[in-house]
Amino acid sequence: MKRFLTFKWILTLILIAITGYLYSRDGVITTSVVATALIFGLPLALAAMVGIMCERTGIVNIGIEGTLLFSSFIGFFVASTTNNGVFGIFSAILAGVVTGLFLAFMSISWKMDQIIAGTIINILATGLTSFLYKQGHTAPTTSPIDIPFFSNIPFFGQVLFMNGPLVYFGLVVIFALYVALYHTSWGLRSRAVGEHPGSADTAGVSVFRLRYLNVALAGAVGGLAGAYLSLELVGSWDRGFTAGKGFTALALMIFGRWNPMGALAAAMFFGLAQAITNQLMFADVAHIPEQFVNMLPYVLTIVVLAISAGKVRPPAAEGQQYEKEQA
């Protein structure tokens, strides 16, 4: 535990040092790369929050990919037909809640295997969105908001304070989730349910209700991530365009040890890797075939999982049905 902690800090320091050095060499490019890292990393971070909220209460959610795909589609579809971005965002969040409730229904009420339940969501989302999708539509997208004063700070201003509204909102959600998980009774109860549901149940906490609540809330966060993808980051929608982000998020969640801050850091690292490769391609520095570049996130996922294998401990009751009555 201690060793891992120092490893984390050393890594952080190295990253800061490298960024500082690069900034001194070329401020404009470095700033834009780091800013891109944030906007690439954010959907992964939000998607990892979905996993954290579910697994901390003991529900495995491998349907995050499906949630992202479905909610980004619904968000885009509604924004496009009503020509109203705000409607789109709320519909996306609602769509996320629907997938969350569906997962909760299958895995808590029907006591289905949670892996299968998640897979069903993924397949359903892929099929449904591909079927309903029609090419050639456009939708209004959000535009960046500069935060007065803060946006003038060199480097940090452009990275943190000149973003679209959903970036700010997403970051707030992540920090709020972190505080809630460790400093509120909701968080204490959620973690207890994920580790040892009996302990919560015998203390008068309804395992059933709390699991439902958290999986649904997680769906809302997933919907936010979906809205961000189609209405802010990309500004359009295409079949299968979430490209495995939901699965990468699961790896980030594990690497971040089911801690929102850890997962956020891991997502930012991923975002940075992607931003750097983009920059290298754009500047024509590296002549790497595109396929290899596109592989990068997945290769990193494998590396990350290999590094953290055996070092992390998932919530103990993860994936298990809770049976209140036992003989």
Next chain:
Amino acid sequence: MSALLEITNVTKTFPGVVANENISISVSAGEIVALLGENGAGKSTLVKSVFGMVRPDSGEIRIKGELISPGDTSGAIARGVGMVHQHFQLVPVMTVTENIILGDEPKRGIFLNMKAARAEVLALSEKYGLEVDPDAFVEDLAVGTQQRIEILKALRKDVDLLILDEPTAVLTPQETDELLQVMRNLAASGVGVLFITHKLREVMAVADRVVVLRNGRVAGSTSPKETDEEGLAQLMVGRNVVLQVEKGDAKPEAATLVIRELHVNDDRKHLAVSGLNLEVRAGEIVGVAGVEGNGQRELVEAICGMRPRISGEVLVSGEATPDMHPHKVHSMGVSHIPEDREKHGLVSSYSIEDNLVLNQFDREPFAKSWIRNIGALEDNATRLVEEFDIRTPSIKTTASALSGGNKQKVVVARELSQDTRVVVAAQPTRGVDVGSIEFIHNQLIAARDAGAAVLLVSAELDEILSLADRVAVMFGGKIVAILDAKEAERGLVGRLMAGLSA
């Protein structure tokens, strides 16, 4: 005076089993009622109904005259019911404080107020004289301490009725005595106590009234003044039970199991067995007495090849046994009745006939080269089920369908039916009912009389004292004393177990 707790005609069935049938019991304020019964008699189900963990099919449960709705745990808590659960309901990765406040957390605004929580835990611990470290993580604590946390958790709200479900199963004699004293103090302050156990000594020591359950029904109600341990046992089992083990004198021969300077680590890589020496002779039972967590489990696993030895050796009939090779150790004539039968003794989803040959399925007569001989398997199972009185619908039934006592009989049958030179029995009667205990004890004595060296590890001091020919007291990873059965007196052994010098 109206009763504190009134259970009227409660019936509860699980698929295929009637756990409770028309049970009526009452508990008054300031009264200690012991609920006694064999495993599977329905004791836990009944108290879980009171605490809202189980919904009875029919019947009424009233607390202070108020009807409680079935399955409403928070309602039961709100009406002043506290419960100490048989399987600890604690989150291992959380602190003592977090565990105790769970469900009703002190808050400041929307945030947890951990300072207030910590102070509350300290005050609670002070009030009841149960010492705990509020900042310790539960997983790092010994079972006795975890038990204290469970009790504090139950007592946190001013309870009127305290339910304890087999609270003494994991405690040392001293800890048990302390707990019994806590129960007396609570009763004296007006709390009603409903106390589940199958240890007769405790019932005699503390109960005002005893209700005995058998097969889901009330078999009788009595009080320690009106009866004795034999009478209670008879009521529990429904027939005469010989509590005192009858055995002839041991005729020990040469040392069969020799352990020299054994060092073994526990799961957390701390030294659990440190330089242990012990000899068990053919034809004797050596009982290892000790508070749980003093290296007994590691000792047993190292002998049987299930845990790496750091140094030292284990000899069987003069021959060194291999490290980390359970199958070879077994084939050298070492039988093992493991502490955790669900994990190491049985494959729950396998049939009884398969479980009975788990460590010899690949040998004659159960297999010829790589083809199994189903006929031999069935003959073996039929014979053992008969011989060891395993109560099962059929030899094809899966082990998971059996009761605890019968599961243990399957393990005992498998291990003792083979030609064995050494028997290592770890907690052989844990969670097993009185009738089966009697049977298993007799089987161990039979193995001894047939010339096996028996090493018995048990947390039940009574079991050690009644079975062992010699008592080895284990403390801090070492054998601190070896006593002859005649000189091993309860108080003395208890003091040695606690690490005090005799």
